[in-house]
Amino acid sequence: MDPDWWQNTEALGKEYGDLIFLKSLGQPMVIINSYDVAVDLFEKKSTNYSDRPTSVMVNELQKWDWNLINLCYGEGLRKLRAPVQKFFESSNILNFEDVMKREAQKLLRSLLQSPDEYGQHIRTSAASLIMMITYGHEIDSYDDPFVRLARNSAEHLETALQKGAFLVDNIPWLKYLPKWFPGAGFHVVAEEGARLSNDLRSKPYFFTKEKILRNPVTRSFTSKQIEECLSLADRVSEDDDDVISATTAVCYLAGAATSASVIMFFLMAMTLHPEVQRRAQDEIDRVIGDSRLSELSDRDQLPYCAALLKEIHRCYPILPLGVAHATKEADTYSGYYIPAKTVVLPNHWAMLMDPKEYPVPEAFRPDRFLPEEGRRMPRDPSKIAFGFGRRICPGKPFAEHSLFLLVTHILAVFNISKAKDVDGNDIEPDIKIRSHGVMREPEVFECLIKARSSEASALIQME
Numbered sequence: 001m002d003p004d005w006w007q008n009t010e011a012l013g014k015e016y017g018d019l020i021f022l023k024s025l026g027q028p029m030v031i032i033n034s035y036d037v038a039v040d041l042f043e044k045k046s047t048n049y050s051d052r053p054t055s056v057m058v059n060e061l062q063k064w065d066w067n068l069i070n071l072c073y074g075e076g077l078r079k080l081r082a083p084v085q086k087f088f089e090s091s092n093i094l095n096f097e098d099v100m101k102r103e104a105q106k107l108l109r110s111l112l113q114s115p116d117e118y119g120q121h122i123r124t125s126a127a128s129l130i131m132m133i134t135y136g137h138e139i140d141s142y143d144d145p146f147v148r149l150a151r152n153s154a155e156h157l158e159t160a161l162q163k164g165a166f167l168v169d170n171i172p173w174l175k176y177l178p179k180w181f182p183g184a185g186f187h188v189v190a191e192e193g194a195r196l197s198n199d200l201r202s203k204p205y206f207f208t209k210e211k212i213l214r215n216p217v218t219r220s221f222t223s224k225q226i227e228e229c230l231s232l233a234d235r236v237s238e239d240d241d242d243v244i245s246a247t248t249a250v251c252y253l254a255g256a257a258t259s260a261s262v263i264m265f266f267l268m269a270m271t272l273h274p275e276v277q278r279r280a281q282d283e284i285d286r287v288i289g290d291s292r293l294s295e296l297s298d299r300d301q302l303p304y305c306a307a308l309l310k311e312i313h314r315c316y317p318i319l320p321l322g323v324a325h326a327t328k329e330a331d332t333y334s335g336y337y338i339p340a341k342t343v344v345l346p347n348h349w350a351m352l353m354d355p356k357e358y359p360v361p362e363a364f365r366p367d368r369f370l371p372e373e374g375r376r377m378p379r380d381p382s383k384i385a386f387g388f389g390r391r392i393c394p395g396k397p398f399a400e401h402s403l404f405l406l407v408t409h410i411l412a413v414f415n416i417s418k419a420k421d422v423d424g425n426d427i428e429p430d431i432k433i434r435s436h437g438v439m440r441e442p443e444v445f446e447c448l449i450k451a452r453s454s455e456a457s458a459l460i461q462m463e
């Protein structure tokens, strides 16, 4: 399938309307190209539109049934979503601003030392932050054993989730074939997936739990949940272990690559749009000065930087077709019959490129999000980029806070520009967008990341 097929569905949407009904390998599928339809279905009819497509390969054979992202809506999901939502909500996660700032400064130092390795630094930084927040586990490199485990698991899961990758998802009785049977090679893949799923859930959690019970010093999502168990029952039961290990592991799976991908798009945008970069830096220089780095409380005073982040989410959606929902029961909408268990894809790409909401949508223009007399403010892209209804991303407040700090810190300290050839002329970056699974990000491209001044470099050492 064309890796950019959401763009084709956007074109089909222009021809056939805001809702497209398809059948793929016998599976009914609806693609939603309009924000209003997404709200009608995912929010106003949320009891019916909050399931996920089920997968024999993923949920049953690879035993990812603890991963709340893949679960259908119900008691099991609510039990796992509630602690994640509570921990990552804005008022609580603000208590972790010190951790977000420390991790952002670690990234600045790495960029100063070896700017050409920025891709690796960004991935390490995103992994390090989410590991600190969920487990209080500090990592030194992208090769940390827990990070490696999470990376391998995520890659394995992405392959398993690809539609049509395994016939057993269309013909479930194939799961009963013995491993040696011709065509039952999927069992070998499934066994490896089940091992990774089990390790990812249990290894970082039990390692952290033991550390916390010995010496409860580092605050984290794990320590908070363990403390709650101890205060209620004086012990952590097996049921508690099941919930805590599942809720913490899912944060890494969902939170590391997504944040890294947004920062990669940000660097790409800054390389391609120096005038936007300069305007954001001017705002930071004027409001914050050069004696400190920004804090979350500065956000209201930095409206252009906030608008810049919105435009990154709009122009470069990392999940162009969102994450698939599914219907529980049959429904009719606008005269269409939508069967039970239909896969429902919110086409974020089409919604964020809607010219009625965002005039000249292909242009990268943060100032479309600045107030202007007589003009209605366009819809905040974060209302789309983080999904809808009961399955909306529970990490949204944390992602938004940490991305704001990262973006404003990088802009305060570095100039990002096109690389130069030997004669000092700009080299046009060769930008390739890589789609893996449902997510996409730019591959590493040639650019220059240089400290803006000696004061700027000193700021990193100082903080």
Ligand code: HEM
Binding pocket: 068, 069, 070, 081, 084, 088, 250, 251, 252, 254, 255, 256, 258, 259, 262, 318, 319, 322, 323, 324, 325, 385, 386, 387, 388, 389, 390, 391, 392, 393, 394, 395, 396, 398, 399
């Ligand atoms: C820029 C970063 C991020 C973006 C753009 C993003 C976007 C999304 C989207 C579109 C969904 C699916 C929503 C739906 O089904 O309609 C989702 C789900 C989810 N996200 Fe995020 N996310 C980000 C970061 C994070 C972080 C940092 C965490 C960790 C705390 C996280 C945890 C989750 C979880 C657990 C789900 C599954 C929710 C469910 O199925 O009920 N995300 N995210």
